[in-house]
Amino acid sequence: MATVIPNPHFNSEEAAKKLRAAMKGAGADEKIIIDVLVSHDNAQRQEIIDVYKTLFGRDLIKDLKAELGGYFESTVVALMTPKYEFLAKDLARAMKGAGTDETALIQILCAHMNKDLIEIKSAYKKLTGRELESDIIEDTSGHIKHLLVAQSNAFREDEGPVDYDRVEKDVDEINKAAKKKFGADAETFNAILSSRSYNQLYATFERYKEKYGEDIEDTIKKETGGNLRDGLLTIVQYTKDPSLFFAKCLYKSMKGAGTDDRTLIRIIVTRSEDDLASIAGAFYAMYEQPLSDYISSDCSGDYKRLLLAILGNI
Structure with missing residues (x-):
């Protein structure tokens, strides 16, 4: 079950004006930004981006980046980015520069359905101009390389009767x-x-x-x-159990000293329109504490408020 759903009273012009007003003057009104973004799904946010450009001649994402900071900004940008483009960007980041973020590669490539992987591959090619498989081959080695290449090819058989x-x-x-x-x-x-x-x-x-x-x-x-x-x-x-898998990933991202914010943001944002409520339920069943409590203990400020707002429909 999703926690973010389409706004049944969607008015893209009104939403764009609210966001512009929230970023006028000294400092941003983060509460309005959170309310507007979380009360619309990603497809509606893309329309808001277009209308904002038409009304004000400005790039909404650039304006948000200029006004915000830290992981709050990162989460806002994630919400404003189409899902598959966001995941493609995360893959590109994971293979950029010295060192490779194998955790991100594995979570994205080994925990998505074929239809998702096909869209991610397409978004990656559009974003980078390169084939995802080629970059995996260049950036990884050993048996994990072969596994990730196989996953990226999205050749998993279609669901059907068990043989x-x-x-x-x-x-x-x-x-x-x-x-x-x-x-x-x-x-x-x-x-x-x-x-x-x-x-x-x-x-x-x-x-x-x-x-x-x-x-x-x-x-x-x-x-x-x-x-x-x-x-x-x-x-x-x-x-x-996909929901339990992501619940475990979220727990691991917040367990102990420090937070794996990239994983936390990626799962909360990209699963919010799919099965985040189910993930939160699995989290509670596994750890006997609400996911929202863990986030409240581990995060702070507007970043915490935004993550909790995404969970708010549970």
Whole structure:
């Protein structure tokens, strides 16, 4: 269930005027900005951007950036950016300069449906002029490179009836791959987890535990390591329960000293029109504390108020 929905009384001109008024004079009226942005979905925000340009001859996002700062600004810009363009920008950032943000690459590429990955690839090409696959190959290495390339190709089979003969074959192949003498056979894991439909994978994971007495997550944790382990676990957990997967990512982003604000913003914003209410429910069931309480404890100021406003319809 979404927490941000289309405004049934949408008036793009009125919204644009409110935003302009909120940024006139000394300082911005952050409360009005939050109210306007969260009371409209992304498609409506894109219309507001266009009307703002027509009315005032100004770029709304540039004006917002000039008036705001910090992670509040980052969240506002994320809300004003089309979803797939935002995710494409995050992928480009993750591979920019020295070092690679594998966490972002894995969360985006290993926890989205085919239709989403196709849109992300298209947005990436439009944004950078390069193919996503080529940049992944250039910027990553080892088994995680092969997994991410496979995910970026969006060749996962369409959902359909479970093929139980194939389930039986795949669980045996996975078990065999995990028991290799000199380390797990990563190619077998990659091939199966990147190509089977999600309902096929779900049945495979259930049968694996039934037949070999071990959850596939435990097998992956024991027999693989590093970024490959993280990528495989992401696919498994997303397959089993997408809402719980994102709830765990949010918890991890706020656990301990410091906050992984990029992950926090990415999940809260990009899932707000899809399943953020379900994610919040899974968070409460898992950690026995509302997601809003964690955000209140971990964030501050207008940044906190905006994140809570996005959650506000729960």
